[in-house]
Amino acid sequence: MKSVFPMLSALLKSWLRSKTSIFFSFLFPAMLLIIFSTIFGGTGSGEYTLFVQNFDVENGTPTELSQGFIGALESTGVFDIQYLDKDVDVRTYVKENPSFYYSYRILVIPEGLESNALNKSMSVRIGVLLDTFALLEEQFSTSMSESDLESIRTGQTMLTAMELYMRPETPTMVLLTDEQDMAAPALAGLIHGVADAFSNNLIGTEEVVALTSEFLEQRTLEVADYFLPGFIAAFIMTNGIIGATSTISEYRRDGQVKRLAATPLPKISWILGNILQQTVLAFMLTGLMIVLAWVLFDVRVIPDVYALSLIFVGAVAFCSVGMVLGGVIKDVEAANGAGNAIAFPMMFLSGAFFPIEQMPEYLQTVAKFLPLHYFHDGLLQIMIYENPGQSFGAFVILGVFAVLSILLALKMTKWKEF
Amino acid sequence: MPEKVIEAEELVKRYKTVVAVNGVSFDVYQGEIFSLVGPNAAGKTTTVEILECLRTPTSGSATVLGLDVLKEETQIKKRIGVMPQDFNAFERLTVKENVELIAKIYNVKPDLKQVLGELGLWEARDRKFEALSGGMKRRLGISMAVVSDPELLFLDEPTTGLDPQARRETWEVIKRLKRIGKTVVLTSHYMEEVEHLSDRAAVIVQGDIIAQDTVDSLISQYGGGFKVRVANRDKKVEELFTQVAEKVYTDENKVTGRFPTRQKASKALASVYQLDDKYVVDIVEPSMDDVFAHLAGGRVDERGELI
Numbered sequence: 013m014k015s016v017f018p019m020l021s022a023l024l025k026s027w028l029r030s031k032t033s034i035f036f037s038f039l040f041p042a043m044l045l046i047i048f049s050t051i052f053g054g055t056g057s058g059e060y061t062l063f064v065q066n067f068d069v070e071n072g073t074p075t076e077l078s079q080g081f082i083g084a085l086e087s088t089g090v091f092d093i094q095y096l097d098k099d100v101d102v103r104t105y106v107k108e109n110p111s112f113y114y115s116y117r118i119l120v121i122p123e124g125l126e127s128n129a130l131n132k133s134m135s136v137r138i139g140v141l142l143d144t145f146a147l148l149e150e151q152f153s154t155s156m157s158e159s160d161l162e163s164i165r166t167g168q169t170m171l172t173a174m175e176l177y178m179r180p181e182t183p184t185m186v187l188l189t190d191e192q193d194m195a196a197p198a199l200a201g202l203i204h205g206v207a208d209a210f211s212n213n214l215i216g217t218e219e220v221v222a223l224t225s226e227f228l229e230q231r232t233l234e235v236a237d238y239f240l241p242g243f244i245a246a247f248i249m250t251n252g253i254i255g256a257t258s259t260i261s262e263y264r265r266d267g268q269v270k271r272l273a274a275t276p277l278p279k280i281s282w283i284l285g286n287i288l289q290q291t292v293l294a295f296m297l298t299g300l301m302i303v304l305a306w307v308l309f310d311v312r313v314i315p316d317v318y319a320l321s322l323i324f325v326g327a328v329a330f331c332s333v334g335m336v337l338g339g340v341i342k343d344v345e346a347a348n349g350a351g352n353a354i355a356f357p358m359m360f361l362s363g364a365f366f367p368i369e370q371m372p373e374y375l376q377t378v379a380k381f382l383p384l385h386y387f388h389d390g391l392l393q394i395m396i397y398e399n400p401g402q403s404f405g406a407f408v409i410l411g412v413f414a415v416l417s418i419l420l421a422l423k424m425t426k427w428k429e430f
Numbered sequence: 431m432p433e434k435v436i437e438a439e440e441l442v443k444r445y446k447t448v449v450a451v452n453g454v455s456f457d458v459y460q461g462e463i464f465s466l467v468g469p470n471a472a473g474k475t476t477t478v479e480i481l482e483c484l485r486t487p488t489s490g491s492a493t494v495l496g497l498d499v500l501k502e503e504t505q506i507k508k509r510i511g512v513m514p515q516d517f518n519a520f521e522r523l524t525v526k527e528n529v530e531l532i533a534k535i536y537n538v539k540p541d542l543k544q545v546l547g548e549l550g551l552w553e554a555r556d557r558k559f560e561a562l563s564g565g566m567k568r569r570l571g572i573s574m575a576v577v578s579d580p581e582l583l584f585l586d587e588p589t590t591g592l593d594p595q596a597r598r599e600t601w602e603v604i605k606r607l608k609r610i611g612k613t614v615v616l617t618s619h620y621m622e623e624v625e626h627l628s629d630r631a632a633v634i635v636q637g638d639i640i641a642q643d644t645v646d647s648l649i650s651q652y653g654g655g656f657k658v659r660v661a662n663r664d665k666k667v668e669e670l671f672t673q674v675a676e677k678v679y680t681d682e683n684k685v686t687g688r689f690p691t692r693q694k695a696s697k698a699l700a701s702v703y704q705l706d707d708k709y710v711v712d713i714v715e716p717s718m719d720d721v722f723a724h725l726a727g728g729r730v731d732e733r734g735e736l737i
Contacts, residue, residue: 014537015534015535015537018530018531018534018535019531019535022520022523022527022531025520025522025523025527026520026521026522026523029522029558030522266516266518267514267515267516267517267518268518268519268520270484270514271512271514271517271518271519271574272535273484274482274483274484274507274510274512274514275507275512275532275535275536276504276507276508276535276536277535428483428484428485428486429484429485429486430484
């Protein structure tokens with residue numbers, strides 16, 4: 013077993029002198045971390061595009077009320093308002109201009125919004141007065157003088173006559189959305205809220221129920237917080253499976269394994285040397301990713317003993333899988349193919365790149381059978397949520413997986429009959 | 431009689447339907463260079479890999495340095511040095527680093543300057559393996575095999591693919607190993623190499639050893655004798671050879687007589703000069719090429735194929 017360390021030293025030196033290995037094991041994951049965190053990192057405005065087609069125009073200018081309504085929508089900070097010309101047929105326009113970036117949401121403001129709204133507000137105010145008079149009469153008629161009651165009745169008669177005369181239409185705006193648009197109901201609710209506030213304002217009522225917003229003191233998680241443990245886990249896995257598979261099969265092809273097997277080097281020393289090499293690389297990769305995330309995305313993570321232990325267990329587990337594949341499959345190209353076939357689906361299905369909650373339910377079930385899922389989740393719990401107690405399952409699952417993989421590697425690695 | 435360092439008895443190696451080694455038996459004695467010679471796929475490498483504990487024989491038995499290849503693998507591996515066929519080392523490690531790795535595996539601390547110096551590699555000690563010439567790579571292979579100061583060395587096709595200059599350099603290294611008392615088991619398809627280096631050789635074809643002895647004995651038994659070749663075909667020479675030679679060959683331009691010993695050939699050569707000292711005459715000595723041709727019914731080309 014003393015020969016593990018000379019073996020480890022030789023493998024590390026050899027690896028560190030390969031530009032290709034360094035690129036694919038360190039620089040490529042670092043590039044992806046930067047790209048993913050930048051693209052999905054919330055540099056966008058977070059606004060929803062709302063198209064508005066305003067028919068409520070007087071002398072070529074939108075009415076004051078319709079402009080005020082659009083201004084109120086804009087002031088919510090939720091909508092990015094885009095205007096559609098009155099002549100545009102919206103249904104044809106949507107068909108002819110499909111967009112990758114947003115689902116069409118179009119608010120059509122009808123002609124006569126302002127005048128109808130003003131009439132309607134008068135009608136509503138009259139209704140409120142009539143209701144108030146009726147209530148007064150009902151509650152206080154016994155204590156009121158006959159002349160006061162007569163005045164109230166006269167007023168009621170006049171107001172009823174005015175209400176009958178006005179009979180205004182309720183001005184109705186139309187919100188057109190896609191049936192599959194998941195955000196549409198929430199946005200419609202928001203527009204309703206703005207419309208209600210407008211209606212209240214027009215009829216001069218005050219808020220009966222109020223809502224105010226305050227800020228909670230909480231840790232805000234950024235996209236890079238999610239990607240950092242995800243990328244560390246995913247690339248330790250790919251370096252372990254793809255890297256070790258390709259290295260081992262290449263060493264077998266060019267006769268180096270035979271050369272070493274002809275010496276007193278025990279098979280276990282060869283296996284452990286390779287596994288420890290990947291473990292050292294895993295720690296180096298972790299360090300690089302943390303520095304990048306710290307400098308570029310202000311993700312301040314210092315790996316503790318739990319994180320380092322889980323990284324060790326994960327690196328051992330996944331490298332052992334690579335040792336098994338490299339030991340079993342004779343052809344280098346086939347071994348590389350097998351490594352890729354295992355590592356890439358696992359990388360995307362395990363939730364390392366995006367939360368598994370966003371996946372269909374059956375894929376979520378698949379993810380729960382993948383060791384990378386637990387590796388990533390464990391690192392997320394330890395490094396980001398600072399909750400190492402929640403990583404116990406990850407330690408158990410990866411630990412068992414690592415032991416089984418080493419035993420399998422020991423069985424499958426040929427030390428004879430090359 | 432020197433001590434036996436290898437005793438192989440009826441070794442058989444079978445892969446499903448293919449018989450790679452078909453019951454070979456031979457001994458190797460301390461301090462000698464013993465060669466297994468034959469074309470590609472004759473079973474040379476399989477045989478030595480059984481002795482190096484890299485393959486398990488289907489049947490038969492073998493001891494290396496008195497140790498059983500089936501039961502005492504680790505002990506054997508500690509005492510032998512191996513340069514496998516198509517030898518490779520860590521490409522991005524230097525000459526020195528590659529040799530040091532093997533020394534650490536054997537848990538020895540050799541004088542690297544001496545080890546590498548004897549193989550002409552000390553000046554190149556900091557060069558990476560990938561930057562070495564073919565000849566230097568083979569010499570590095572030998573230095574990795576000798577760094578633990580083993581009693582017995584296995585060199586599997588040590589000069590295959592090398593240019594003549596690099597091949598001769600490697601021969602010098604192997605001869606030096608013998609001079610310092612090492613026992614060397616060599617495999618080769620180069621008859622000239624076997625003849626030049628070996629004390630004893632076994633001719634192996636299709637998994638069978640068809641002859642084994644000292645190189646001189648093999649040549650004298652199967653080499654077909656010495657040939658006296660006279661340029662310009664001449665009737666008088668033909669008549670002379672008919673009387674004294676074992677066999678006479680003629681073609682358009684020359685007459686050749688075959689003689690069983692060097693002395694008889696020399697005598698015939700003198701007789702030719704007595705007829706006329708203007709004849710152009712030479713003696714062609716028998717070689718391992720002739721031995722192989724006689725035993726296997728063909729020759730082995732540069733790539734090791736039987737033709």
